[in-house]
Amino acid sequence: MADRLRHLSGSGRYAFRNVRLRCSLGTKLRLQPSxxxxxxxxxxxxxxxxxxxxxxxxxxxxxxxxxxxxxxxxQTVETTVLARDLREHFDVVAELHREYSGERRPTSTVMGVADLALPDQLVEIGPVVRLDLPQ
Known part of the structure; x- marks a missing residue:
């Protein structure tokens, strides 16, 4: 398990700069990327x-x-989806989330928002992953 937590910064411009870890007490290790x-x-x-x-x-x-x-x-146990124009795009979010997750679907909070970080950005997705669960 500890090997998974090493070298969090990666390399190059695509260096997983948006990844943070949360570790709780006990045996539950959680990965929660931004x-x-x-x-x-x-x-x-x-x-x-x-x-x-x-x-x-x-x-x-x-x-x-x-x-x-x-x-x-x-191992994903939860996702948060932020979407602009949610009423227009809800079916797309639901379909793609279902395809991505497969048989074991995590709980999901889907919220409509007025804006996101970038002017042309329409969606943002953040998961919570339990590293102690079997793959």
Missing amino acids: GQLSHDEDGSFLGSGDFWFQTITTLADLGRVLERFRASRT
Whole structure:
């Protein structure tokens, strides 16, 4: 388990700078990356105006973060999704979240927001992952 927690900063521009760890007492180790958004490995924003593309790219980024810590989607116990124009995009969020999560779906809070960090950003997703659960 300790090996998963080493070298948190990664390397290069895509250095997992948005990852933080929370460890609780006992045997439960939690990985809680900051909310992720649609970007490439150089940190450039992707998918301006395309909610579906931004969501797919954001989920792929979450997958890379989990791989970095040798964790899997099945260890995700909770997600928070922030979405602009939620009423318009709720079905997309629900469908893609279901596809990403598979059989073992985490609890999820989906909130509509007026704005996000970047002007063209339409979605942000943040997970809570239990590293002590089986993969």
